[in-house]
Each structure stands twice: as structure tokens, then as C-alpha cells.
Amino acid sequence: MNNTPEIKLGIVAVSRDCFPNSLSENRRKAVVKAYDGEIYECPIIVENEIDMMNALEDLKKAECDALVVYLGNFGPETEETLLVKYFDGPCMVVAAAEETGDDLVGGRGDAYCGVLNASYNLKLRNLHAYIPEYPVGDAEDVAAMIKDFVPVATAVVAVKNLKIISFGPRPTNFLACNAPIKQLYNLGVEIEENSELDLFEAFNKHAGDERIPAVVEDMAKELGEGNLKPEILPKLAQYEITLLDWIEAHKGSRKYVTLTGKCWPAFQTQFGFVPCYVNSRLTKMGIPVSCEVDIYGTLSEFIGTVVSKDTVTLLDINNTVPKDMYESEIKGKFDYTLKDTFMGFHCGNTASTKLAFCSMKYQMIMARTLPEEVTQGTLEGDIVPGDITFYRLQSTSDAKLRGYIAEGEVLPVATRSFGSIGIFAIPEMGRFYRHVLVEKNYPHHGAVAFGHFGKPLFEVFKMLGVEVDEIGYNQPKGVRYPTENPWG
Numbered sequence: 001m002n003n004t005p006e007i008k009l010g011i012v013a014v015s016r017d018c019f020p021n022s023l024s025e026n027r028r029k030a031v032v033k034a035y036d037g038e039i040y041e042c043p044i045i046v047e048n049e050i051d052m053m054n055a056l057e058d059l060k061k062a063e064c065d066a067l068v069v070y071l072g073n074f075g076p077e078t079e080e081t082l083l084v085k086y087f088d089g090p091c092m093v094v095a096a097a098e099e100t101g102d103d104l105v106g107g108r109g110d111a112y113c114g115v116l117n118a119s120y121n122l123k124l125r126n127l128h129a130y131i132p133e134y135p136v137g138d139a140e141d142v143a144a145m146i147k148d149f150v151p152v153a154t155a156v157v158a159v160k161n162l163k164i165i166s167f168g169p170r171p172t173n174f175l176a177c178n179a180p181i182k183q184l185y186n187l188g189v190e191i192e193e194n195s196e197l198d199l200f201e202a203f204n205k206h207a208g209d210e211r212i213p214a215v216v217e218d219m220a221k222e223l224g225e226g227n228l229k230p231e232i233l234p235k236l237a238q239y240e241i242t243l244l245d246w247i248e249a250h251k252g253s254r255k256y257v258t259l260t261g262k263c264w265p266a267f268q269t270q271f272g273f274v275p276c277y278v279n280s281r282l283t284k285m286g287i288p289v290s291c292e293v294d295i296y297g298t299l300s301e302f303i304g305t306v307v308s309k310d311t312v313t314l315l316d317i318n319n320t321v322p323k324d325m326y327e328s329e330i331k332g333k334f335d336y337t338l339k340d341t342f343m344g345f346h347c348g349n350t351a352s353t354k355l356a357f358c359s360m361k362y363q364m365i366m367a368r369t370l371p372e373e374v375t376q377g378t379l380e381g382d383i384v385p386g387d388i389t390f391y392r393l394q395s396t397s398d399a400k401l402r403g404y405i406a407e408g409e410v411l412p413v414a415t416r417s418f419g420s421i422g423i424f425a426i427p428e429m430g431r432f433y434r435h436v437l438v439e440k441n442y443p444h445h446g447a448v449a450f451g452h453f454g455k456p457l458f459e460v461f462k463m464l465g466v467e468v469d470e471i472g473y474n475q476p477k478g479v480r481y482p483t484e485n486p487w488g
Helices: 019-034 049-059 077-086 109-126 139-159 182-187 196-207 213-226 229-251 266-271 276-284 295-308 325-330 429-438 454-463
Strands: 009-014 039-041 065-071 090-097 164-168 190-194 256-261 312-319 341-346 359-362 376-382 386-395 399-412 420-425 446-450 469-473
Touching: 009 019, 009 049, 009 077, 009 139, 019 039, 019 065, 019 090, 019 139, 049 077, 049 359, 065 077, 065 109, 065 139, 077 090, 077 109, 090 109, 090 256, 139 182, 139 295, 139 454, 164 196, 164 229, 182 190, 182 399, 190 196, 196 229, 196 266, 213 229, 213 276, 213 359, 229 256, 229 276, 256 295, 276 312, 276 376, 276 386, 295 312, 295 386, 295 446, 295 454, 312 420, 341 429, 386 454, 399 429, 399 454, 429 469, 454 469
Parallel strands: 009 039, 009 065, 065 090, 164 190, 164 256, 376 420, 399 469
Antiparallel strands: 312 341, 312 446, 341 420, 359 376, 386 399, 386 446, 399 420
16 A cells, blocks of 8 residues: 655746846746756746636646745745645745856846745735745755755645544543544544444454465564564454455545554453554555554554654653663763663554564563463664664644654664664754653643654644644754753
8 A cells, every 4th residue: 555645746936027037937936946946937937816726727737746836936926825825736836046146137037036026915915835944046056945845745735635533532541642533634634433342342353364374474574583472463364454455445535544443452352452553554554554543643654654654653752761771871872861861662553674683572561460371562773873763743632733853863772671662862852752742731642653753743733733832843952942041
């Protein structure tokens, strides 16, 4: 299943009628030539509303998913913002710099000025357009800006074509993962909520499915020497096939799907295993599956999957690093304080490709209250060291959309623990934990992308309608949070 989009970009040049439209046309052509990628060049220069409507029709015929509105000169503020309003997809507004000091009379375009009018008109119309940090440049500069726009636009397109399928209510004492679904509809996301009984019935109907042996073989190959519970693989394969069939039967009009399910406590006693490993395999396929019916968790994972073009995971912001462990294995070797570090953990849902080593085991926490044999199915191992981005998009209890983003790394330090787990380090994490995560009432689940993707994620959140002051991040030392005590 292809679960993430490949978008087609279009570019339209606009021109104010008292400026030569050749400025916009020639500069547009230069941008397209400089851009290292596929982009559809709309031949229509937009000077008035008729041009605007014709350009939109041309872009529709070309099947463009995202649009670059290019101010080759000052630009007509009404028509250029109407392009953003009526184009069915994310839009970027960017402008041309002047090329040479030898042509500042007939060849001066004043697009630096035009961006100001464009931004004001966008605000008047309540439109969200992507505007780069410095939105004016020559052809090579603009081509680089467009490159930055692609992952942002792709994520927005993906979200607006997404269905989240859930099974069961949140477990008892997990109200933290419960949030109103109103904001999902505002984002364009559809949600299908099902009972665990629906899933259990579908699972039982897959007993003896002829595809099970092939999936078991694939699982055994993936696990290698870590295949410590071979007896449970047929049930896990049956469950994986059940979920994939459910997706195909239920995605309906939507192009992309994510899942979330209630994975304890009755799941183990009725299904006879835990779903962690299967969740990891689907996530590796590009179909994120969050634990504990964390609807906004799986949405966050999906956004990270699209932006990073890689497998992500969902972890508890779980436990502190012991002082003795910090002193012996981190202090002096890495430039982090004890409060910058923590352990990210989940029972066994992280894909094998994101673990330094892995093995199939039983769920130790669940086995404290349940028979061990029904808790098999976790994928345990230390998470691969390297750069990460910890982030989350979330609705508050009163249906307000907010999010956080923090870049850091997984340290190459053995965890000495269980589950899918790693030692994370984020600069100024202690303050971020208190004044963003705790202060803003975020749940304990965070999505993890493997690499630094703060820049595109920030723009995605903005494009999805999150107010800038509702996007938390780890403030550098010396920059105080509004709720931080000035006296420490």
C-alpha cells in the first residue's frame, strides 16, 4: 500500500499591470530552470481576475497538488491572494530579487515591496500560505526555497486525505490520550471509531488464512537470532493480515490511513498476545499504528513519516536517567546536563530498523498482572543512536490545536532496561519538560522522527492552523518561558 503522497508542484507568476509582465515571465523561467525537480510551469501571467481563473483551470488540468505563487514583480495583491484562496492545495508565496545594479529602471520589479501587500491581503482573507523565512531571492535562492516547501506541502496534502481508524476506547487511567476529535475534522482528517469486538471478530475470521505462512516466514527473517518466541508468530501474522485487510476494506474515499488501538488489558487475554511487533511492522510499511488509542499520536506519527520519508515511532517520555549512570557514561563524554537527558520507552512498538539490536520477548509490565504466555509479542532493543526530533500535534480538552517540537539525539549509551527504549538528550530538556510539556498539559506520548526535522514540522503545524504561540520548543539557555520563575 502506498500510504504517502508524491505531490506535483505548479508555479504561477503574477505581475502588476503597471510593471512589464516580461519581468515575471523571464524570472519564472529562470526559477524553473534552477529548480532541481519536477515543477509544472503555468504559462499564464496573472495580472487580473480573468488571468487568475484561467491559471487555476490550467493548474487543475495539470493535476497540481501544491502551488508556488511567484511575484516576479510587485504583483497584484488581490489576484495573487485569490490564487491561494481558490487553489485546492497548499500554496507558497515567494518573490524575485533584483538581478543587477545595471538595470534598476526598466528592470526593477519591486517584489520586495509586493510581499508586504500580499501578506496583508492573505491575513484579511484568513488564508494560510507558506512564506519562507526570507521570501525574496534570485532564481537559485527561490529554487532552494521551493525545495524546503515540498515536504511541508506533502504533509499538508497527506493530512487532508487521511483517515484514522481506531479500535476501542482509551484504557482505564489513560485520559491523557483522550482528546476531542473536533480538530481532526477541522484539519480535513476523517476518523472511523470501532469496538475491540469488531476487530476481534475480524481476527477470528482470518484463522487459517492461506497468507499466514508467508508472513510468518517474513517475520522470522526480520527477527533473525532475535526470534525468541517463534510459537507466537502465526497469531501475530494472522493479526497483521487482519489489519491490512481492514484498511483496504475501510479506507473508503481516503487515500491514506493510520491506525490506533486499545492494546491492553483485555487484548492480551482475548487475542492471546500483545500487538506491539505487528504495530512496528505496519509503521515500517508507512502505516503508523499508535498504542493505547492515541488518536493524535498516530496523526503525529503520520506527519513525521511524510516529512522525514522514513519510519518513525511513538514513545513514552518515560523515566529519568539515574545519576550514577549519567556520571559514569554521559558526563564529560557528551555536552549535556543530567536534566537534558531522559529515557524514551514503549513496550515494543519501534521498528526493527530503528533498533540497534532487537529480539521478540514478552511484555514485562503486563506480565506482572497477567499470565506471561499471553503477553508475548513485544520487540525489544535499544533505539539506534543519532539525531532525532521529538514532536507532537495535539488538541486540548477544549478543542484547541497546539503542538511541540524539540530536536536532539539518542545517545550511544546502553539503556540496561527493557522494551523499545533509548537514552535521549535534548538541550534544555528540563525546562522544556516543565514549561511546555507539563505547563501545556501534553500527554506522555511523543512521536519521534529519526533526524532533525524541526524546520519543516514547524511550517507544517503553521499551515495546519496552529497559532505560532501554541507551538512549543526547547528554548535555549537564557531565553525565559512565560511561566518560568525569573529567579530560578
